[in-house]
Amino acid sequence: MYSKKLLEEFTNPKNVGIIENADGVGQLGNPADGDVITIYIKVKNGILEDVKFKAFGCAAAIATSSMVTQMAKGRTIEEAMHITKEDVAEALGGLPPGKMDCSNFAPDTLRVAIEDYQKKNKV
Amino acid sequence: MKRIYMDHSATTHVDPKVLEAMLPYFAEKFGNASSLHSYGQEASEALSLSREQVAQTLGAQPTEIIFTSGGTESDNMAIKGAAYMCSSKGRHIITSVIEHPAVLRTCEQLEKEGFEVTYVPVDRDGIVDLQFLEDSIKEETILISIMHANNEIGTIQPITEISKLIEGKGIILHTDAVQSVGKIPTDVNELGVDMLSISSHKIYGPKGVGALYMRDGINILPLLQGGGHERGLRPGTENIPGIVGFAKAMSIAHENLEHDSRHMEHLRDSMIKKICGKIPHAKLNGHEKKRLPNNVNMSFKYVEGESLLMLLDMKGVAVSTGSACSSKSQKASHVLSAIDPGVDYIHGSLRFTLGKENTMEEVDIVVDLLEEAVIKLRQMSPFGEDI
Ligand SMILES: Cc1ncc(COP(=O)(O)O)c(C=O)c1O
Ligand code: FES
Numbered sequence: 001m002y003s004k005k006l007l008e009e010f011t012n013p014k015n016v017g018i019i020e021n022a023d024g025v026g027q028l029g030n031p032a033d034g035d036v037i038t039i040y041i042k043v044k045n046g047i048l049e050d051v052k053f054k055a056f057g058c059a060a061a062i063a064t065s066s067m068v069t070q071m072a073k074g075r076t077i078e079e080a081m082h083i084t085k086e087d088v089a090e091a092l093g094g095l096p097p098g099k100m101d102c103s104n105f106a107p108d109t110l111r112v113a114i115e116d117y118q119k120k121n122k123v
Numbered sequence: 124m125k126r127i128y129m130d131h132s133a134t135t136h137v138d139p140k141v142l143e144a145m146l147p148y149f150a151e152k153f154g155n156a157s158s159l160h161s162y163g164q165e166a167s168e169a170l171s172l173s174r175e176q177v178a179q180t181l182g183a184q185p186t187e188i189i190f191t192s193g194g195t196e197s198d199n200m201a202i203k204g205a206a207y208m209c210s211s212k213g214r215h216i217i218t219s220v221i222e223h224p225a226v227l228r229t230c231e232q233l234e235k236e237g238f239e240v241t242y243v244p245v246d247r248d249g250i251v252d253l254q255f256l257e258d259s260i261k262e263e264t265i266l267i268s269i270m271h272a273n274n275e276i277g278t279i280q281p282i283t284e285i286s287k288l289i290e291g292k293g294i295i296l297h298t299d300a301v302q303s304v305g306k307i308p309t310d311v312n313e314l315g316v317d318m319l320s321i322s323s324h325k326i327y328g329p330k331g332v333g334a335l336y337m338r339d340g341i342n343i344l345p346l347l348q349g350g351g352h353e354r355g356l357r358p359g360t361e362n363i364p365g366i367v368g369f370a371k372a373m374s375i376a377h378e379n380l381e382h383d384s385r386h387m388e389h390l391r392d393s394m395i396k397k398i399c400g401k402i403p404h405a406k407l408n409g410h411e412k413k414r415l416p417n418n419v420n421m422s423f424k425y426v427e428g429e430s431l432l433m434l435l436d437m438k439g440v441a442v443s444t445g446s447a448c449s450s451k452s453q454k455a456s457h458v459l460s461a462i463d464p465g466v467d468y469i470h471g472s473l474r475f476t477l478g479k480e481n482t483m484e485e486v487d488i489v490v491d492l493l494e495e496a497v498i499k500l501r502q503m504s505p506f507g508e509d510i
Contacts, residue, residue, distance in 0.1 A: 002433070010430070011437055016503050031506065034427055034455065034470035038505040054505035058429040062503065 002059060003093035010059040013066035015073070017052045024117025028109045035061050035102070037109040039069065043117055048072050048080050051110070060099040064088050064106040072110055081114055083107045126439040127485050131325075131417060132274055132302055132476035133443055137368070138327035144371040145329065148364040156361050157350070166363050173370035180377035181319070182310040183336055189353045190366050193333040194301040194322030198225040198268075200335055200357070201297045201318040204343030205266045206233050209295070213263030219243045219251045219280075221273050221458045226299055230268075243269070248410035249278035249462045257288055266295045271314070272303035275458040275474060276409030277418025279307065286315025295341060301325055301333075305376030306384055306415050317341050321373075323365070327479075328372030332365035383479040388416035390477050390486050395419055397490045402497050406468055408459060417477040422459075422468035423497050425506045431473055434496040440489050443474045467506075 002010070019040035029036040035057030042050035051069040055062045067088050072080040085103040089095045095103050128136075148169060154162030156170045174185040181188075191197045206216060218230050220242045230240045241259040243251050251269060267289065272279050282298050289296060297318040300309050305326040311319055317338045324330040337343065337356075349358030376383075398405050404424035423431065428444030435442055455469050463469070475489070 007433070007437070010433060013503065027505070031470070032466045036505050054503060056425060056500075056504040056506060057427050059433040061427075062430060 001096060002063075002099075003095075005091075005093035006060065006063045006095065009063040009066050009092060013062055015052045015066060015069035016054065018054065019050055019052050022113075024113040024115075024120065026109045026112030026114070026116055028105060028112060029057070031056065034058075035105065037061060037065050037106055039065070039106075039109045039113045041072075041110075041113045041117060043077065046076055046078075048075055048077065053106075053109075055106075057105075058099070058102060060095055060102040061105060063092055064095075064103050065109070067091050068106040068110050077114055077117075081111055083110065124439045126441065127481075127489055128441045129475040129477060129481065129485075129489060130441045130443050131478040132277075132415075132474065134324045134330065135327045135478060137329055138372060138375060140375060141328055141368045141371045145364045145368040148367050152363075154363075156363060157352070166361075169363055169367050170361055173366045176370040177321075177334055177373050180309075180373045181336055182312050184339065186354075187311075187336055187339055189335045189337055189356050190361060190369075191333050191335055191357055192331055192362075193324070194223070194299065194320050195225040197320035197322070197333050197335040198223070198299055199229050200343065200346055201320060201337075202226065202229045202266065202268055203233065203346060204356075205295050205297065205318070205341070206238055207344040208342050209265040210238075212293075213265045214238045215241070215261060215263040215265060217241045217243060217256060217259050217264060217267045217269075219245065219269050220461045221245055221249065221251075221275075221278075222268070222270050223274055223299060223301070226268055226270065227457075239263075245278075245461050247462055248413070249273060249276045249408070249458070250410060250413060251280050253281060253284060253288070256285065260289065260292070260294070264292075264294050266297065268297040268299070270299040270302075271309065271319075272300070272307065272415050273409070273458060274302045275456060276420045276462065277302070277415035277476075278409045279303070279413045279415065282314045282316060290315075302415060304373070305380065306387070306417060308380070311336055311338070323369035323372055326372045326376045328369045329365050332362055332369045334369070379479070384416040386479065387477045387481070390481060390483060391416055391419055393483065394475065394477075394486045394490065395421070397486070398493065401490060401494045405497075406464055408462060408464055408472060415476075419475040419477070421473055421475075422464050423471040423473070424467045425504045426471040426497055426500045428470060428472050430500055431471070431493075431496055434499065435473075435489075435492060438492045438496075440492055443476075444472055 022040035023043045027038040053065040152165040154166040156166040178185045301322045319336040322333040408420040
């Protein structure tokens with residue numbers, strides 16, 4: 001069963017949406033598997049000034065996306081790259097055993113968005 | 124918060140009349156039906172009466188009823204028991220791709236033991252392909268097991284037609300009627316089946332009890348060895364309170380079948396219509412008419428079923444989903460995969476299963492909450508913008 005904290009995050013997710021002219025975009029998953037997360041980032045002076053997401057997936061996918069965007073916002077790129085699934089799971093009061101795989105998904109998508117930014121800016 | 128239960132295919136509450144019938148058999152009439160004294164007689168009388176009641180609702184003889192621990196056991200007993208008994212005659216079994224795991228996993232186990240199993244596909248409406256089934260029959264076929272009604276999409280299978288197809292061929296016909304009993308007629312002679320599985324907790328009876336109907340003249344090997352209970356086919360001291368409750372639940376369901384199913388069918392059709400009217404890109408899974416009176420299974424494009432279920436649960440509405448995200452271990456339901464509603468729909472399914480006590484008012488509340496939840500999730504979805 002999901003923790004209270006995760007359910008709260010799932011029902012009232014933060015940072016839902018799209019960033020127009022984002023500096024980096026990451027997307028992982030596919031509709032046939034039942035989950036897709038897209039993360040948009042805005043970067044200024046090496047800091048993630050804004051982070052937004054869109055997600056199609058289970059309650060854990062949505063809650064972890066919301067959590068990872070909040071954890072990344074205001075951090076340096078280096079710090080954001082190193083947010084782990086354990087960090088996210090812990091911030092949500094734990095995940096049910098069968099759902100630990102989903103928690104990888106949001107931080108990985110964030111890393112894809114950052115790599116996209118780095119590629120575009122040849123950092 | 125007022126809670127609304129629309130997951131009656133998962134389980135039902137115990138009917139107060141059922142509970143009342145069971146109560147004396149816990150502390151007062153607690154005897155072992157095999158004992159010779161008066162305590163034993165009380166229990167044994169209750170057991171006989173229950174057997175008669177269950178048989179009557181199925182158009183069967185009391186000697187044809189074997190009490191079990193529920194649907195899973197009945198399915199295992201019927202399929203393995205018949206396969207082991209007939210293995211010298213042949214080792215081929217026919218079933219369908221949309222069976223409950225209690226049947227599918229049992230057949231897979233038999234495959235490991237050297238039996239050959241054909242899994243008959245279904246059409247887009249979730250009805251088994253009769254032609255395919257007929258073409259699959261061969262000399263070595265000993266058993267056909269096709270469910271009467273599907274637990275996820277509620278589709279009703281042509282059991283009577285199958286029984287006619289195999290008339291005189293000496294093939295045993297088993298049906299899993301766990302979802303159909305109490306909702307549509309299940310007279311064993313009209314269906315033409317040799318074996319039929321029932322579970323009590325789906326029809327307002329207690330959990331952990333059920334029965335296997337087994338036609339006179341059919342022989343199976345028992346899965347358990349022990350005393351001579353249930354003619355040696357299912358040894359173990361009988362669960363008298365459970366059996367009494369189960370029989371009472373069967374009687375009530377049988378008596379009210381027409382009334383209850385008409386009521387639920389009315390709610391079902393109205394619910395489907397309202398959902399389709401309010402929510403764009405919603406799709407009914409399974410045949411529109413050949414379905415259980417209480418089953419509404421719909422998919423919503425660009426929405427994932429589990430998150431939809433969770434949002435409804437937060438509002439007090441209990442439903443279920445056949446879709447689980449397939450990242451790693453979790454897979455889309457085998458039933459939905461079989462009818463293939465398309466990649467945009469397959470993970471967005473929700474199953475509402477109505478009960479005899481649900482009302483039109485509840486249907487309206489649930490449809491409104493559902494609309495709200497779908498909109499919310501589509502706004503979050505990376506695909507949702509174009510609708
Ligand atoms: C079609 C079908 N068969 C078998 C079962 C298993 O029944 P039980 O829970 O009594 O073991 C179920 C219950 O989920 C079912 O829906
Ligand atoms: S993201 Fe797929 S089960 Fe959670």
